[in-house]
Amino acid sequence: MKESILSAKGLCKSFAHNGGQVHILSHVDLTLYQGDFTVIMGASGSGKSTLLYALSGMDRATAGEVLYNGKNIVTMSEKELSTLRSNDFGFIFQQLHLVSNLTLFENIVISGYLSKAITGETVRNYAEELIEKMGIKHIKNHLPAQVSGGEQQRCAIARAVVHNPKLIFADEPTGALNRHNTIEVLNLLTSINEGGQSILMVTHDIHVALRANRILYLEDGKIIGELTLPVFCPSEERSRETQISAWLHSMEW
């Protein structure tokens, strides 16, 4: 029996619009499990990013609760949230938010230094390993503006995982990458997941979704479908893709 890592109940998110309210998430109930690689799919505008932000405490839900380690993220103080984000969570966003006057290496390690769980030396060693895996070693002393968008994205991915977060939130992390770099990033996330870290990722790409062992389908701010798969195995990629395509088709994707 899998253990829950994060659990949302009755999660709602509305935005003020034209003097009224638009309801983007409506009463979402969702439990994420320890060690799972969960993917969220759904049409553009269905609320995927909004859900990711609400679950991770990057944005506050309008109603409902999100329990992590027995505490409700929705009502946490900014200080508690910030500690949680530095120690337990990792984030890969569509907007990269790299610090412009720090080198790629500095951008990566600084996130690790904020975590109380690991030493500076461990952070530096792991950062070197990640830089190598992400193929950005030769430019590690460059500033973000001196490298390409794809290289910045790979730096942001290394930064998101350098402190060994228990749960990684990723919003289309490979959206800006070519096929080769996408595979490198997916291999990194898969190996991290095999080490026991949990992942929640939004994607539009079936090839990316193949890595997940659970796929949720969002429509108009509600989870309307769920597909559970065995752990990813490269030799079964074809049949897995066929299975996911058929399921997405049944969701009218």
Ligand SMILES: Nc1ncnc2c1ncn2[C@@H]1O[C@H](COP(=O)(O)OP(=O)(O)OP(=O)(O)O)[C@@H](O)[C@H]1O
């Ligand atoms: N701050 C905001 N104020 C008002 N409406 C918002 C705000 N943020 C998001 N929305 C609306 O909420 C809906 C869901 O947006 P969201 O970004 O979650 O969609 P998504 O599923 O991630 O789409 P995409 O696949 O295009 O990234 C959209 O209609 C969007 O316009």
Ligand SMILES: [Mg+2]
């Ligand atoms: Mg989005």
